[in-house]
Amino acid sequence: MKTTAEDLSLILKQQNISVTPQRVQILKNIMERHDHPSADNIFQEVRRALPMISFNTVYKTLETFCQLGLIMKVNPLHEVARYDGNTTPHTHLICTRCHQVEDLYWDWPKEIPLPDLRSSGFQVESVAVQLFGLCRRCQNEAATPL
Ligand SMILES: [Zn+2]
Ligand SMILES: [Zn+2]
Known part of the structure; x- marks a missing residue:
């Protein structure tokens, strides 16, 4: 933008x-x-x-x-915080090797059945989905160390 x-x-x-x-x-x-x-x-x-x-x-x-x-x-890998200027709803493709974070617009099913949380008293406000894996570049280079 x-x-x-x-x-x-x-x-x-x-x-x-x-x-x-x-x-x-x-x-x-x-x-x-x-x-x-x-x-x-x-x-x-x-x-x-x-x-x-x-x-x-x-x-x-x-x-x-x-x-x-x-x-x-x-905080994809619980290390250094990363910031996102895009606050429209979206999820992320996170490369576990090079830590690249790519935007993904995916209308994933919102009606995921949540576990019964009554005993914990926890109130869920939102559910976040992120996809972890290897980016295209890292798939090619996975054999070679960083
Ligand atoms: Zn990568
Ligand atoms: Zn993003």
Whole structure:
């Protein structure tokens, strides 16, 4: 998604948070890419435009955006959090070898029978499905170590 500085400022204003050059750059970066970057990936890009920015600022800003629902967090392999600027419902194809995360629009059956959770008292709000496997590139290279 191509975003203008005006669009981005408006998005931030709608959330009642102040519009800073850091926030605008970080939001622009995450919304324009589709590779589900880590905080460090975003930091490396954003610091080109804002050399004084710290990793901590990038990280905290991403967490704020997550809380506001502007972006989503994906923790595919329980290691480094990855962020997703695409908040429309979709699932992910996750490569267990190179950790590539690809978007998948799949209308999977929503009426999955849930287990009886009455005894645990847990209230389910949503069910997430992610598909793990090997991307095309890794299938070809699976024989060779990374
Ligand atoms: Zn792969
Ligand atoms: Zn995604």
